[in-house]
Amino acid sequence: MTSKKVTIHDIAKKLDITASTVSRALNNNPRISETTKKAVLEAARSLNYQPNNLAAALRKGKSQLIGIIVPTINRSFFSSVIRGVEEVANKLDYRVIVSQSNENVENEIALLNALLNARVDGVLVSIGKNTEHFDHYKSLLKKGIPLVLFDRTTNEIGTSQVIIDDYLGGFQATEHLIKQGCTKIAHFTNVKLVNIYHERYRGYKNALEKYQIPFDDSLVYESNMQLDDGRECTKKLLSTGKEFDAIFSASDYAAAGAMQVLKEHHIKIPEDIALAGFSNEPFTSFTDPPLTTVSQFPIEMGQVAAESFFEILNSKKKKIIPQKTVLQPELIIRASSLKNG
Amino acid sequence: MTSKKVTIHDIAKKLDITASTVSRALNNNPRISETTKKAVLEAARSLNYQPNNLAAALRKGKSQLIGIIVPTINRSFFSSVIRGVEEVANKLDYRVIVSQSNENVENEIALLNALLNARVDGVLVSIGKNTEHFDHYKSLLKKGIPLVLFDRTTNEIGTSQVIIDDYLGGFQATEHLIKQGCTKIAHFTNVKLVNIYHERYRGYKNALEKYQIPFDDSLVYESNMQLDDGRECTKKLLSTGKEFDAIFSASDYAAAGAMQVLKEHHIKIPEDIALAGFSNEPFTSFTDPPLTTVSQFPIEMGQVAAESFFEILNSKKKKIIPQKTVLQPELIIRASSLKNG
DNA sequence: TTGTATGCGTTATCAC
DNA sequence: GTGATAACGCATACAA
Secondary structure: OOOOOOOHHHHHHHHOOOHHHHHHHHOOOOOOOHHHHHHHHHHHHHHOOOOOHHHHHHHHOOOOEEEEEEOOOOOHHHHHHHHHHHHHHHHOOOEEEEEEOOOOHHHHHHHHHHHHHOOOOEEEEOOOOOOOOOHHHHHHHHOOOOEEEEOOOOOOOOOEEEEEOHHHHHHHHHHHHHHOOOOOEEEEEOOOOOHHHHHHHHHHHHHHHHOOOOOOHHHEEEOOOOHHHHHHHHHHHHHOOOOOOEEEEOOHHHHHHHHHHHHHOOOOOOOOOEEEOOEOOHHHHOOOOOOEEEEOOHHHHHHHHHHHHHHHHHOOOOOOOOOEEEEOOEEEOOHHHOOOO | OOOOOOOHHHHHHHHOOOHHHHHHHHOOOOOOOHHHHHHHHHHHHHHOOOOOHHHHHHHHOOOOEEEEEEOOOOOHHHHHHHHHHHHHHHHOOOEEEEEEOOOOHHHHHHHHHHHHHOOOOEEEEOOOOOOOOOHHHHHHHHOOOOEEEEOOOOOOOOOEEEEEOHHHHHHHHHHHHHHOOOOOEEEEEOOOOOHHHHHHHHHHHHHHHHOOOOOOHHHEEEOOOOHHHHHHHHHHHHHOOOOOOEEEEOOHHHHHHHHHHHHHOOOOOOOOOEEEOOEOOHHHHOOOOOOEEEEOOHHHHHHHHHHHHHHHHHOOOOOOOOOEEEEOOEEEOOHHHOOOO
């Protein structure tokens, strides 16, 4: 019942040639006659031959496997990045192994090890929020294994990165709010040691500066940026009695939380308070009003990360200089921030 | 620079024993003394030994890799299922390879082949909407490769499945609307040959029947169930002039589209029209009003699917009887359907 | 408890 | 253009 596995030797036997010839035929080796090649392909098909990549991988010392580590797959942004990576990788006959760290350093290290044992040819990583030391990644590089960081990155590892210009995104969102007439703009951010949040924050501050609006630290709230955190921050903000006319949240989820609380207080959006988020999560177009946000082009980010990866992979030895690719974000203006409809 | 790979032979040499002993020590083989085992582990650590799963996989004939094929990763439901699978798999030292078919049969076949070449030990699949023949899966089974279907399944392949009781979900949602006083309930569905949509539709019909509400075919709209499809269907529905007081959409996205159009027509939700969706996508709690929907417990589904898979895997030869595990859905009642607040 | 020998399926290297 | 042989790193049947 359990059909014996057919190997190149079976093909060879059938055609009365050797396995090496079969191997060459199957791999488009130039040193092979058209006729035998055709015969091999035909025999392979008729025998229902299924190549064993494992064996080839062992022999060649490469597995055609790429590992990806993301904080969580359950986020439109990350799953879209993965999709971008897959698109490029699959075209080159690479498969992708996805793992999620759940923002946990221990997991990050364990997963990295598991991927190494699986002999992936390289790794793409978006670093967890709480990761503060990067030795596990550094030792990866020492072993000569290609590593590309994306979105949540760090400059402490000398390797290629792909990010969007979070600074610009933060700047544009804030500038847009200012142009809508807002002058007291609150900001929701995450722990600012994570590059992306720090940059968005910087963009926010610089936009204020450009338009000579005084920066007020008491309008900046740090949290974990989930929906509930957004709710909490908004409640706190309201309870201070401090005046504000807009919120720029560095996360769509926290912005959604803010929207809920504002509505519960019968505060009009955008008339009383204008609102902008970050990431262009799909739900932001469903909210009422639809949420102004910043698109990060995640699929493109994945594609670029993958290309960056293969560049390193194919430049074996010729020690490549780490590239930092910066993609442009795009401000998506929707009703939540449009004062003069 | 590029540190030579250390193998079990290196460990063996260092301790002046043989590779087989090292192998046994590393694999918790009982036939090994505690002392040598400890020595091996110590040496492995000091040499920074990284086991080569590929070689082991080739030798053992199993790769510790599971393939998953989903229509799209970019959906909270599917990415949560994947997460559930990962949780179980990783605990057993299995890795997961994810691929997306984009609802395309050709892709499904190609990806399946790629996974086979990668020598996965088995495959979990949620079938694409347009897949109508299943030969590629049948031949998988013939080869003795474990296959588990989840969510989008079919009974045409004799293999284990994990689904939720879509019928019940459809029934409960409809019954809930009826209990809110609705009697003219429209239904948005997908091509009904996909099991899950057919079942939800059946649940809808039977609930009507139970409460002696006449079924009206002209209130049922078939579409692809994206946001825009939901918009279109709602517009059509409104343009017919036909009276209705509720919509039960078999997809949250189409429900979100319906919500938009209703609001654009200044129709009050739920007072004029009550609304219910299906899947409990995260955004459903953000909409205004929040959307009543049906939770499918995707993480649990992934876990069960994985367990189901390992059951097959570990019962090698002892031909297992295909199990069909049916999980219970849960109706999540929110403001979009609550008439008496 | 340990060592010896062999093979998993493929490809690289050499020879012809 | 094709064949013979070895090797990738590991696990196992068998022998000791």
